[in-house]
Amino acid sequence: MEVRVQEIIDHLTAHVKLQDNTVDQLISGSMVQLVSGVVVAFMPTQQVIERAVQQGANLIIAHEPPFYNHHSHTDWLTEDPVYQTKRNLIDEAGIAIYRCHDTIHQVQPDGITEGLVQALGWTSFLEQRKSEADILSFDSGMTVRQIAEHIKHTLQIEYVRVAGNLEMTCQRAAVLVGFRGNGNLTIPLLHNERLNLIIAGEGFEWETPEYIRDAVQQGRQQALIMIGHAESESSGMKLLAMKLDQAYPELPVTFVGEQPVYNVL
Template sequence: MSRLTIQDVVDHLIKPVGQLEQTVDRLLVGDPDAKVTGIAVAFMPTQRVIEQMIEIGANLLISHEGLAYSHHFQPEILEQDPVFQTKRSLLEEAGIAVFRFHDYIHRYQPDAITAELVRTLEWQPYVLEHQQAASIVKLPAPSSLGDLAAHVKKKLGIPYMRAVGDLEMPCERIGILVGYRGGGSVAIPLYEREELDVIIAGEGPEWETPEYVRDAVHQGKRKALLVIGHAESEEPGMAACAEQLKTVYPSVPVRFLRDEPIFQVLL
């Protein structure tokens, strides 16, 4: 391909699903007809990620989450906000296009974000089912909650996570819920329906699933929850997206860019 445009890459990304009528995915900033000089893939379009893009000369950012600190793109709310305006001005001055790639990648069969997290944890052989919002895994032998947490931390290279439940409890059936799917409406019914010992989730409201598990443990029921972080649960899938794009466009520089963990843990 002599001249690869922004729109060409967007079309490639949405092709496995087809055009969605309702989606948050769209070109948030940039000219769809501009020639691609380099592609960066990231979980979040942070200021640091954008600065890295400028350093490497990339002009297309494929970001899982949005620019305006909200699931729905509503830049008018931040019209006078200096933080948002500084970031947006930097994008415009550098000629960087940003494509939000959230709904489509979650609609791949199976969900490419969840499937890659499972693969990174080396649990592919143990998948019972890839559901729309979760993957169900059955380990070949029970593992204590504490050992399970250590395994997840090691495979993802993350410094911390949060747990609800007895760290000595044996876990065998696991639900994997990426991103914000750890909320009660999605997570809580899975425990009984899939006979889960533990759910590993990105995040969710703290007064929902964590409180349900706390009550369950107090009642003597075997249930646990590991909360690994939103970005931590979805970055592997976006990194895999970058690797796939390298094979599709071998003549175009493609990089996966990540920022530092957002939280500091103060003990």
């Protein structure tokens, strides 16, 4: 059975209503293009695109854009050699890239948060799903150190960043993926949901971390674990790849991960 890019995009967006200013779009390729294979990734890096070419896949579904800005603008990059090399590879290989950002966050439950909570084995701890976070209740309690080590081991990442007392016992936590770790989201959650711990992808360093610093200095039992943007969202895209593989058994669908962008020295 022949499958075109448009059909897969329609499948992805069937149960959401995207706003006019959505960043979800076909960044390269054509809607009528026949799909030979699908690569799903958090970020369509140079290596991910090369892997797609090697596998004979001509559709990449990525959570983030290929060209280093949220709205996929490229007018400021036209003379840049890194952009030119990547753009040429995409065009010469006939790769269609679809950005699936707003869609996967708008499905119920949020597909990215669901993927992370499942990957961490914490579904049984889930108490409440909110639009921006999952609220978890650790009945027996775990220390911040134990939670941080579990995240590192399960996601196979080298490090996380922690603010607060590592030996504090945590009963209630919120999981916020991606760039949701800023104070306007985390601080009300800490208060309204009576949380000990925020687990987030990333956020401004002078907001939530500084709030946690003040809270600890006031004697409050609160902490923060920042695990990284890609590290918090890749599991959701891996879950999406599994769902697409089930929906399109006639197509090879592969999740392609990347190494963390930073080295720790």
